[in-house]
Amino acid sequence: MSSNKTCKCSNKTRTACGNCSRLRMVFLMSYKLGNIQNPVYYSFQAEDRKFKDERLLAQQMLNRLVKLHRGQFFRVDVYDNLTAGKPKLFG
Numbered sequence: 394m395s396s397n398k399t400c401k402c403s404n405k406t407r408t409a410c411g412n413c414s415r416l417r418m419v420f421l422m423s424y425k426l427g428n429i430q431n432p433v434y435y436s437f438q439a440e441d442r443k444f445k446d447e448r449l450l451a452q453q454m455l456n457r458l459v460k461l462h463r464g465q466f467f468r469v470d471v472y473d474n475l476t477a478g479k480p481k482l483f484g
Contacts, residue, residue, distance in 0.1 A: 402438075409435035416482070418454050420466045421462040434458065435474065447473075451483055472483065 400412040411417075414435035421431050433456075436450055444450040451471045458466070471483040 395435065408448055409437050411474075413437055414456065415440055415476050416443045417472045417479065418451070418458070419470045419472070421468040422462070422466050447471075448483055 400410060402408055402410040404411055414437070416436040418434045418436075419431065420434075434454060436454055440450055440453055444453065454471075455469065469483075470481060472479045472481050476484070
């Protein structure tokens with residue numbers, strides 16, 4: 394958990410939290426979808442504990458993204474959510 398922000402989420406659940414999740418995925422949506430903004434997804438905390446490698450965790454998030462949006466996006470960037478400065482890992 395980030396030391397400078399307090400969080401009330403439970404890390405035993407399958408939730409995604411902007412403070413506690415290991416990875417943050419930002420993707421650009423296709424313009425033909427209209428007014429949908431470019432969303433940000435966070436990794437589930439249960440998967441953070443399950444997958445120790447960031448590549449496996451990012452692949453799991455990407456698989457969920459493909460199912461949800463059916464390929465209607467054209468760029469995906471993955472960031473380390475716990476490190477200060479939020480460095481880009483993949484993209």
